[in-house]
Amino acid sequence: MNSTMQNISVEKVKKSKIEEVDFNNLAFGSVFTDHMLVCDYKDGAWETPKVIPYQPISLDPSAKIFHYGQSIFEGMKAYKDDNNKTWLFRPLENFKRLNISAKRMAIPELPEEFFMEGLKTLLEVDNQWIPQTEGSSMYIRPFIFASGNGFHASPADAYKFIICLAPSGSYFSGKVKVLIEEKYSRSANGGVGYAKTGGNYAGQFYPTQLAVAKGYSQVVWTDDHNHEYIEEAGAMNIFIRIDDTLITGPTSDRILDGITRKSILQLAEKKGIKTEVRKITVTEVIEAAKNGRLKEMFGAGTAAVVSPISGFGYKGVDYDLPELESSFASQIKKDITDIQYNRAEDPFGWRVGL
Known part of the structure; x- marks a missing residue:
């Protein structure tokens, strides 16, 4: 994954919360890293993604996500091997499926480099969060939702693409x-x-x-x-x-x-x-x-x-x-x-x- 986008801005947290995390007792998808990727769709185009500190999202009560459910997501993981190298598993398949979901839900499709390079940048910024204990991994949640306002039953005119990261332990479902x-x-x-x-x-x-x-x-x-x-x-x-x-x-x-x-x-x-x-x-x-x-x-x-x-x-x-x-x-x-x-x-x- 050689970077081709040079203009993804990165705003880092002043102080990491990683020391507060017990990496030997990670539940699935309940602890989140210091940063997230955000990218807005406005005026008919996706803007350049940026990495910012993990934080709440502010939305108008009339945002269409609340009323008409225009939202899609993916689930994927990053892994570290014994040499501390980071790996993804078939990430392009997740990207392709995200856009298949987007098309069906009348959401604007996302450019491939925004997804791949945005994900790469975010994983590099929060790389120390990727667990190395046996069976653990970094769960990755890319999602898009309608942020545009209005009660009219129609597709929104604005959307948000976000990637959040959650270091997660082994997923044992038992019998x-x-x-x-x-x-x-x-x-x-x-x-x-x-x-x-x-x-x-x-x-x-x-x-x-x-x-x-x-x-x-x-x-x-x-x-x-x-x-x-x-x-x-x-x-x-x-x-x-x-x-x-x-x-x-x-x-x-x-x-x-x-x-x-x-x-x-x-x-x-x-x-x-x-x-x-x-x-x-x-x-x-x-x-x-x-x-x-x-x-x-x-x-x-x-x-x-x-x-x-x-x-x-x-x-x-x-x-x-x-x-x-x-x-x-x-x-x-x-x-x-x-x-x-x-x-x-x-x-x-x-x-x-x-």
Whole structure:
């Protein structure tokens, strides 16, 4: 990532708060670094990004973000290897997806160099914040929202692009028990399910609360038509292993094109694991569980890489998955994290150094 933008201004904090942070006990996404990147869209163009001290945002009560929900975001990470070198994992994929989300939400698309060089500058300024304890990383949250004012139901005329950094510890989800959803839908055909927009996630909270009240950790989302097909697991893509085949649903306007998802598919094929990208019915999963062919289910996403599912409920019946000595989930997680932390060769060109 060689810098091409020479005009990103940097305003540093007078005193860092890094000494107040216990890097051995970092929760996920709750501690924030000294600085953030901000960039405004005004008068039909994105202005030059700048790095400023981390601080609250002042907005007019009529800002359209509050009324019409024009907001998008990404989730990515930076890692440090044993030699203190900083690495990103497929950052251009996050940039491309941010603009796919922007287009769907009628938000002006962002120039690539604003994203890449802005991120590079911010990570250089707050580089000492990137944790080096085992399993820890720097969680990166780029987001854009409508800052323009007015109650008229139309796209805003002003937007803010911000990147915030949150050093985070290992993401251990433990054994996750899920409920296959029969009533509520995450998204619909022709909708915004493929965009990383805030409302997609807000709409998941209530059905998930209902599942938690029944003793489950998360919801497995099914299609909006008749809840026949498995689609996603919580806020993650989902993989299902029947016998020795790893299956995941095809991306669509309902399903997020996950970067971890596409990485797992490439990695699995290279390892000789048979993969299938196809629709999979709830009935097929139930039958496989009953006859012992269902070996694994796991979520896939940035935070946990893979999140193994220990069992699921459907129509009042619980099904347990077997505990495997060497699961596909554990193999794949190790292979991906070894690439991310520069512990292994990267045959795919996914790793990008600062």
